[in-house]
Amino acid sequence: MELCDRYRIPHSFFLGAGDGRWSETDRAKALAYEAYRASVCANCGTRAAEWDEAQGGDRYAYVTTTVRCVGCELITAEQEQVPDGADGYGVRIGLVPRVQWEQRQG
16 A cells, blocks of 8 residues: 555556556545554554553553664764754755765766
8 A cells, every 4th residue: 555655546556457546445445544654653653552452452562672774873973063053054964875976076
Protein backbone atom coordinates (compact mmCIF):
# COMPACT_ATOMS: atom_id res chain seq x y z
CA MET A 1 0.00 0.00 0.00
CA GLU A 2 2.93 2.33 0.59
CA LEU A 3 3.86 2.20 -3.11
CA CYS A 4 0.24 2.66 -4.13
CA ASP A 5 0.05 5.74 -1.94
CA ARG A 6 3.32 7.12 -3.28
CA TYR A 7 2.29 6.67 -6.93
CA ARG A 8 -1.40 7.43 -6.30
CA ILE A 9 -2.58 4.24 -7.97
CA PRO A 10 -5.29 1.77 -6.91
CA HIS A 11 -4.08 -1.42 -5.25
CA SER A 12 -5.81 -3.57 -7.87
CA PHE A 13 -3.86 -1.77 -10.62
CA PHE A 14 -0.62 -2.34 -8.71
CA LEU A 15 -1.44 -6.05 -8.59
CA GLY A 16 -2.03 -6.05 -12.36
CA ALA A 17 -5.70 -6.91 -12.01
CA GLY A 18 -7.31 -3.51 -12.43
CA ASP A 19 -7.75 -1.03 -15.24
CA GLY A 20 -6.59 1.98 -13.21
CA ARG A 21 -10.00 2.96 -11.87
CA TRP A 22 -10.55 2.97 -8.11
CA SER A 23 -12.90 0.20 -7.04
CA GLU A 24 -14.78 0.21 -3.77
CA THR A 25 -12.23 -2.30 -2.42
CA ASP A 26 -9.33 -0.08 -3.53
CA ARG A 27 -10.86 2.90 -1.73
CA ALA A 28 -11.43 0.84 1.43
CA LYS A 29 -7.81 -0.34 1.38
CA ALA A 30 -6.54 3.22 0.85
CA LEU A 31 -8.64 4.53 3.74
CA ALA A 32 -7.50 1.69 6.01
CA TYR A 33 -3.87 2.35 5.08
CA GLU A 34 -4.26 6.06 5.84
CA ALA A 35 -5.85 5.24 9.21
CA TYR A 36 -2.94 2.90 9.97
CA ARG A 37 -0.38 5.57 9.01
CA ALA A 38 -2.13 8.09 11.24
CA SER A 39 -1.81 5.68 14.17
CA VAL A 40 1.98 5.35 13.81
CA CYS A 41 4.19 7.64 15.88
CA ALA A 42 6.21 9.86 13.55
CA ASN A 43 9.15 9.75 15.93
CA CYS A 44 9.57 6.09 16.95
CA GLY A 45 7.39 4.24 14.42
CA THR A 46 5.30 2.33 16.96
CA ARG A 47 1.54 2.45 17.55
CA ALA A 48 -0.15 3.18 20.87
CA ALA A 49 -2.07 -0.12 20.66
CA GLU A 50 1.23 -2.03 20.71
CA TRP A 51 1.90 -0.64 24.19
CA ASP A 52 -1.67 -0.76 25.56
CA GLU A 53 -2.42 -4.02 27.39
CA ALA A 54 -6.16 -3.31 27.15
CA GLN A 55 -5.78 -3.53 23.36
CA GLY A 56 -3.66 -6.68 23.40
CA GLY A 57 -0.36 -4.82 23.57
CA ASP A 58 2.49 -5.05 26.03
CA ARG A 59 3.95 -2.19 28.07
CA TYR A 60 7.36 -3.70 27.38
CA ALA A 61 6.76 -4.58 23.71
CA TYR A 62 10.02 -2.98 22.64
CA VAL A 63 13.44 -2.40 24.11
CA THR A 64 15.73 0.45 23.20
CA THR A 65 18.93 -0.01 21.30
CA THR A 66 21.66 2.40 20.30
CA VAL A 67 22.35 2.69 16.61
CA ARG A 68 25.15 4.76 15.15
CA CYS A 69 24.80 6.18 11.68
CA VAL A 70 28.07 7.61 10.38
CA GLY A 71 26.16 9.84 7.96
CA CYS A 72 24.15 11.39 10.80
CA GLU A 73 27.36 11.76 12.79
CA LEU A 74 28.98 13.72 9.94
CA ILE A 75 25.90 15.92 9.51
CA THR A 76 25.81 16.71 13.25
CA ALA A 77 29.52 17.57 13.31
CA GLU A 78 29.15 19.87 10.30
CA GLN A 79 25.99 21.48 11.69
CA GLU A 80 27.97 22.51 14.77
CA GLN A 81 30.15 24.64 12.45
CA VAL A 82 27.17 26.68 11.20
CA PRO A 83 27.12 30.07 12.93
CA ASP A 84 24.24 30.97 15.24
CA GLY A 85 21.96 33.84 14.36
CA ALA A 86 21.07 35.28 10.98
CA ASP A 87 24.09 33.76 9.23
CA GLY A 88 22.89 30.26 10.13
CA TYR A 89 19.21 30.60 9.22
CA GLY A 90 18.11 28.34 6.41
CA VAL A 91 21.35 26.36 6.37
CA ARG A 92 20.80 22.64 5.99
CA ILE A 93 23.57 20.09 5.93
CA GLY A 94 23.21 17.12 3.60
CA LEU A 95 25.28 14.26 2.25
CA VAL A 96 26.59 13.96 -1.31
CA PRO A 97 28.42 10.88 -2.60
CA ARG A 98 32.16 11.62 -2.73
CA VAL A 99 32.30 10.82 -6.46
CA GLN A 100 29.73 13.53 -7.22
CA TRP A 101 31.46 16.02 -4.91
CA GLU A 102 34.83 15.40 -6.59
CA GLN A 103 33.26 15.83 -10.04
CA ARG A 104 31.87 19.22 -9.00
CA GLN A 105 35.28 20.27 -7.66
CA GLY A 106 37.22 19.26 -10.74
